[in-house]
Amino acid sequence: MTGVGSPWDTGRSAMIGGDARNRPAQKCQLPASAGSAAREAEADGSRVVWRVQRESGGPAHVDCLLGAPAPFGAREVGVQWRDLGSLLPSTSGLKQSSASAWRVAGIRVETGFHHVDQAGLELLTSGDPPTSASQSARITGRKMSEKQMKEAFVSNLNGTTVLEITQGLCFPAFCILCRGFLIIFSQYLCSFSHTWKTRFFIDFVVLIVPMVATLTIWASFILLELLGVIIFGAGLLYQIYRRRTCYARLPFLKILEKFLNISLESECIPAISCFRVITSAFTAIAILAVDFPLFPRRFAKTELYGTGAMDFGVGGFVFGSAMVCLEVRRRKYMEGSKLRYFTNSLYSVWPLVFLGIGRLAIIKSIGYQEHLTEYGVHWNFFFTIIVVKLITPLLLIIFPLNKSWIIALSITILYQLALDFTSLKRLILYGTDGSGTRVGLLNANREGIISTLGYVAIHMAGVQTGLYMHKNRSHIKDLIKVACFLLLAAISLFISLYVVQVNVEAVSRRMANLAFCIWIVASSLILLSSLLLGDIILSFAKFLINGALVPCSWKLIQSPVTNKKHSESLVPEAERMEPSLCLITALNRKQLIFFLLSNITTGLINLMVDTLHSSTLWALFVVNLYMFSNCLIVYVLYLQDKTIQFW
Known part of the structure; x- marks a missing residue:
């Protein structure tokens, strides 16, 4: 039986x-x-x-x-x-x-x-x-030893369900929507003055603190949290609608009709910015919280098969970076000499080589705990990004940019066939001699080296998604169509994931197999569609309040169809002139600094704090303080226009 x-x-x-x-x-x-x-x-x-x-x-x-x-x-x-x-x-x-x-x-x-x-x-x-x-x-x-105990504490885990991770991803998307409602409600309906300090406080409390709680003490109530934030947001939207300053005498359907004719503009796509911030904040929280007992073991990285919440973090980071890569944002970047294009790509990775080698040297010198089956003895995530950034330009030289999805699909299928019908899977799991040897560069880092094929496929899927998102869509109806298309694509991929897991192989982050790539892309599209839905609803709330200003959101432009005399901005000129003062924009533009800072502070805390024996309250305090410090530093650097940009 x-x-x-x-x-x-x-x-x-x-x-x-x-x-x-x-x-x-x-x-x-x-x-x-x-x-x-x-x-x-x-x-x-x-x-x-x-x-x-x-x-x-x-x-x-x-x-x-x-x-x-x-x-x-x-x-x-x-x-x-x-x-x-x-x-x-x-x-x-x-x-x-x-x-x-x-x-x-x-x-x-x-x-x-x-x-x-x-x-x-x-x-x-x-x-x-x-x-x-x-x-x-x-x-x-x-x-x-304590090092061995910490390594064992994050080993031999099987993850959680796809549904639970999907619910957890949608939660911060609706938190961002509620953040927008709170800013509109407090600033324009309650005459509350917003400074850079109050904006930072609102963003941190509404976005970061709930994410910390979701990954720790509220981990068993994700669905209730999601329902709660939806109800809270609906209540705020109702209050904004009741107190609207525009079209106060028109019925709802007439207001909706006028809203659908509104045009949009923004320096960057808010949904993509929020996607990158959510994945960055999620990863930063998890890499420290996983060392404390209050972090659910089912959210940690899986050993061989399964879907852990931290497994999505690495894949989501690659997908998010691909959506804003130079090939997507500046199509002219690829024009001209192919050799020059590839040379520029090589030049852009040298800082990552420095960071990867630096991290390796520090980890080995201080005897920091490592999970060998994650990437190997010497490999780390910086090296994975380097290989991805070296391979993808070569692929884009050979194949058209708008066919990136075909490249992604081909790589994942061929890679899965190699896993199933060759000795590649045995090599990843047990090395060249079949006994788990770590002798030699390939054996020592077999998981990290071979799994880069899966991350290359995820990157190419992100490039295709970025191209689709960056098309000139200046109308609210276009935004609705994009959200619906991404949602349908995500549902189709989840169905494909079910079929693949039943008939081919379960999700494996260690191998970055076909099921893993499908899961990462499907989950990313679900998050993107949720954020786009939030953008549309937030734009409607801004449409109801004259002069509403919400950082990192679409600016509303009166359509010439509804106002034939002139095309008029529905937001004050101050929003066009002033920088967007918010934590989301800061984390998006300073993502590398935030990632480096999170890794450094995580290491320092692990060296100074006995994480394995920490109580729940102490662990919660440490994780929140760690996130507050990192976010504040990045926010101040953003205000002072200090940056480190490698790609």
Whole structure:
């Protein structure tokens, strides 16, 4: 009897006859050859991962599933064999796997704080998050160092559901909409004066603080938060409509008709700016919060298969950068000599090389904790961006810019075929010798090097999306059509994701496979369509209030069709002349500085604070203070027009 988990629910518990935490302890039986001391394990609500190795072949992986995430399904006895060494399909159960002799190599608990040999083991009941790191760190063998404990704390995780991540992405989009309503309501209906300090405070409280809470203490109530912010926004919009200063005597349908004839203008597309800010802020929060127990383990990066919230962060960063790359914003940049174009692309990556090598040197010199299966021994995300920025110009020299989606689709399909029908997957998981070696540059960094193919595909998809978004669309009706198209595209991709996960392979950030690329693009389009919807609603609210000014939003221009004498701006001249003083604009334009600052302060906090044993209140205070400091520094640098721009 086999229970197969839904591909949409790869991070949820595959319960064997109900919730394991409310049942008697389950027993996982290994074959007799595993050794009598480690043959039998009891756990009550714990996830046990047995790492085993065939005596006659390469390594294999066994999940002893006791109320734990099970993307491949759970067996009647609560165990599933997954031979990743030979990459064969699952067997029918433990009883049929006795043909091969197995040797126990170790055991880990979900919180990752055990490394026990055959002499004995102790399993703990693991919650999400654990009550304390010390409780999870109880071991019967040798004691692990703090560095090893921190590495184990973020290892062997299976993620959460696609639906939960999608809900979490839509939440900050509606927070930004409520921010716009609050600015209109406070400044124009309550005569509240806005300075750069008050604008920073509003942006931080309305956008950053809710994101911190969503990724920590409110993680189990994402749907309720989403519904709450929608209701709150609807109430603010109703109050603005009641107190409107324009078309006060006209009925709603007449006002809507006039609104649909409005034209728009902006220096940049607000939805793209907000997308980049959300992904940057989300990543900054997660890279620090993940080291604290209050951060749900299901949101952390997945080990092999699954969808973690942090997995979207890296993909979303690449997608967002692609939408505003020079090839998209300045089509003339690609005109002229192809050699000159490629030379300029090479020149633009040298600072990233410096940053990547600098990060590597610092990490190795101070003995900072690392998750080797994320990128490898020496590789980091800076190197991934470098490779992406070197490969994509070559592709755009050969293929037309407006065919980027074909390039993205071709790369992902060919890459997935290589994973399925060649030894490429085995190379990523176990190295050239099949035993997990890290000897040699390729073996040491195999995950980071090979997964760049997936990120190249994501970048090309972002280029195509950016081209579509940057088309000359100066009318509110055009904006509505764009939002609807992106929403339909996202829905189609989610359907494709379901089909791929059922018939091909589950999402894997480690390999950046086909399912991962589809998931990243689909989630990005959902976020973009949500932001565009918010832009349209916010523009309607501005249309109701004479002279409404909201930073990082569309400026409304009276259409010549409705006013034949002249085309008139509906916003004061001050908005055209003054810079947009808001945190969103600052984070968008200083994204690199914010990213570097977040990495540096994360490292410093980890060196100074015992994150594993921090209480919930202390951890929440540290994360909020960390975000406040980083945002304030970037905001002040933006006001002083200090910048670092490499691409």
